[in-house]
Amino acid sequence: MFEFMRGAEFTALAFGDEAVGGCEAVVGRGGPANALRVLDxxxxxxxxxxxxxxxxxxxxxxxxxxxxxxxxxxxxxxxxAEELGRYLPLLAGGGA
Structure with missing residues (x-):
């Protein structure tokens, strides 16, 4: 797991099917989500x-x-997806 996180901009640690699905939905939109690596x-x-x-x-x-x-x-x-979608734009604006 730590190898996966090394060098990443931001890493989403997803525990459970709904969390993984929410991440996949947001990452599919592009934009600031491109800086996110998702780990199930x-x-x-x-x-x-x-x-x-x-x-x-x-x-x-x-x-x-x-x-x-x-x-x-x-x-x-x-x-x-909603929570992650609200958080990721903060990354692009430097507010995170």
Whole structure:
């Protein structure tokens, strides 16, 4: 997982089908979403998914956007596409 995040602008850690679907919907729009890498933690790291979820205190279906400096910039537990769609324009404007 950490290899995936290395060198990324922003990384979305998606836990659950709805979170993954919300990310895919937003990334498909282009624009600021092009700076986002999406990681479906359950599929990309099945052996450590539960540990990663525990570290982040993640609900079974949740989304965390990790900034390049390693800080969490967004946490969403519902309305994933809407929340991510509101957050990403802040990145283009430097407000994140």
């Amino acid at each position: 933690v359950r599929r990309a790291s099945p052996g450590s998914a539960d540990a990663v979820r525990a570290i982040y205190g993640a609900a079974p279906d949740s989304l965390f956007v990790v900034r390049p400096d390693g800080h969490v910039g967004l946490v969403a537990v519902s309305r994933f």
